[in-house]
Amino acid sequence: MSRHLDAMPNNVTTLELHWSENTRLLQSSSSLHDYLCSSPHLLHLRAPKARYYIDYMDVFRRAHDHRTPKNNHGILPNVWHCRRLETLHLGFEISRQPLTGTPAIFLRILFGYIARVLPLLRDFKSDILVDNTHRLRQTIDLGSGFCLLAKLKYLEQLDLGGREYTAETYEVSWMSRAGSSSQEREARQKLVKTWDDIIKLELLGYGVNGDYHTFRDDIRRMSHVSAGMVEELNFNGCLLDVARMVKIIDTDGFKCWPRLQRRPILYRRS
Template sequence: MADKVAVMMEALHDAYSKGALQRLKEVWVFHLSMAQLDGSMELFLSSLTGITTLKLHGYGLSLYLRRIMECCPNLEDLAIEQARSVTFVPPAVPDIYGIDQLWYLRTTKTDLMSWPVSKLRKLVVTGMALDMSILESLFQACPRLQALWMVQARIPLGVGNGDANGSKAATFDKDKFFALVARCCPDLAKFHFSMQDSKLSAEDLGAMRHQFLDMTHWSFADTETGPVLREGILKFASLDSLPNRLTTLELLPTRNSIEIKGDMLHEILCRSPHLQHLYAPKVIYYFEDLDVNDVLSHTGYYRKDTKRKSVSDNLDFALHAPTETGQYDLQTNGHQGRRRRRIWACRSLKTLHITVNGRTRDSNCVTNALVMFGYLSRVCPNLEELHLRRYLLTLTFLGGLCLLTRLRKLERFKIATNTYHNLNEKTLEWMRRYPSTEEVLKRPLAAYFVKQTIGAPLFRGPDADQNSDDNSVGIDDNSRISRRDDAPGTGDDEHDVDMSKVGLAQDLIDWMKERSSGQYPTWPNMDQFCVEYEEGYLPDTGRAASFLRRVRPEIDFQLVHKKYHQ
């Protein structure tokens, strides 16, 4: 790869010397590894002074913002990710952590203040060394900035904050920093700030709310997940703040995070009615929170000693409409003394990236999948992009993956799993643009399922409704059908959507009746369908891919073999 980069740099230099790059100096996007440039950064930058978008990736090198911005005055989008450090110091200063650098930075402050105004609208930097005087120069030069991500920033030795002893500064004045950004960048609409060695405090979050009153797009590191961040975010989303200040929330993974546990996502989703985009790919949402009908209890999923002890209190409440005071009215539903679980309040959710796993254990039984897919199909009708991660997952018809076809606006769908089961041509008949319910029923298990539940009247017309609703039907871990006459329902008396069939086989019956009408195509807006898996039966995988590409050629269907925790 290094040889290829060297050849590219030589070609760029040759083209530049002949004037061949003049026409191309308008919009260039680069994804380059700094480790592969091998000292050619100066040549690279001087050859591409007209680029507007630049993305650099690399480890073990110091990157110099000042030099990049000087050489590329037309930059509008700059991203420097996974570098050892980012600073304004030119390459002549040998070590970012040396005490001599403190002297150099302070003596060049006047020069930094004389920078011409930058065209930058988006800036992403990872590992930036924080010094207030340098930051002031940066943001004063970027008045057009609309999006700022300062990821895993660090406080270098003896730089700024009044520490001239060469020891690591104990604190960084975040209040002053937030005020600086707000003052210099009035158009800022997206903001991320995280530090390597500390988390944001309640006071920090309060200062952010105060400085960015109109901001609706908030971004944090997922390692910040916890009670402090949860309460801070809920204040962003509180109904008594007008306008509501949370439409987009990012809890982004860092290099140090694998999966983040906690109940925060459930609380936020239940109390953020204006939320439209949630990016939390490595934050775990417990699927027990989705079990609004307590279906898993009837399958024996909950162990006797953990059935309720491991379930947080916030699962046992129902979310009502806000009262006149703007507070939520939490009541019981009166059914055998049980309190109802809350459901998500964000009906306008368009983007959802989460990991779904169990609190104490997980299972790939069909009921677990049926609960998850059934819940999402009813609560998030406006989803356009859905990324789900789950360690164990069943993708059979009985597992309810077909229920997501109710999401008619869905455009991009990705599932990442360690082990999937039964994703093959025989179980994917429902993926056709206009599937035949008769073909679906040719599958032995599906036919047995219908026979044991409502039988032949399913496709005869309205009379089937009376037969199908008499009894709720559940599916046990062994995919056997079990009738449940005593299953407690949740109804829709307190919610704007009927959740009474989530997790029940009756949900599949309703889906088949919906599809038999042929009123709308399956996923009419779908552009991409992707399954990432670590373990699977490869012959079935190949046949499934061939089948889907044949019946839905307009969809970019991908089966990607990838380590789950990668």
């Protein structure tokens, strides 16, 4: 599959990838990453059996060993060029290599990246594994950054695997068409307040690779990445990013996913 992607022209609008049982999915992840970073015309990607490393999305290395400018899979920072993508069916993986982050930070990286890099997304279907073997016992609580997907105002279909996810009611009530009660908003604000010390460290640069400014300059030189995009990805993966989003969803009149055909997310209290 890697050889086929390397030879694929970058003017393709629809790409569907299928694997036989003996295909080494993860070895194809870097080729897929390179292709997505160089394909401005791609509108539809359907590769549900693929396993794309979330750490490719960790542009400023919030969850990585600070001693190397590359992530643990040898990929330098880059941003997908397919900004007009409408369909994304793709499997993601959190590796078990010695990273500094927890599963929660990888979820924040994933959701924040998708929400910013793919603003026109209509159909998002995904599954998330750890080390290509164990399905992530995923939560959709505030700390996971799931609420960052509320930025996707054109979203019509959302499927994260069809499983139950854990969260408190006040952490997910923003998804309801009826909106949140004042008590639920207050509970969210109280939770965000407990993050204050961590957010202060994030603002001071804690958790950022020492080569942060080099990464930033390299990305700014990419013709397909605007200065605004660099700024938006600056705190991707951070609780600060989520705290800012909570302020938005708690605004009077906020409506989440006005085009979503149904609310497929099932949750139970954690």
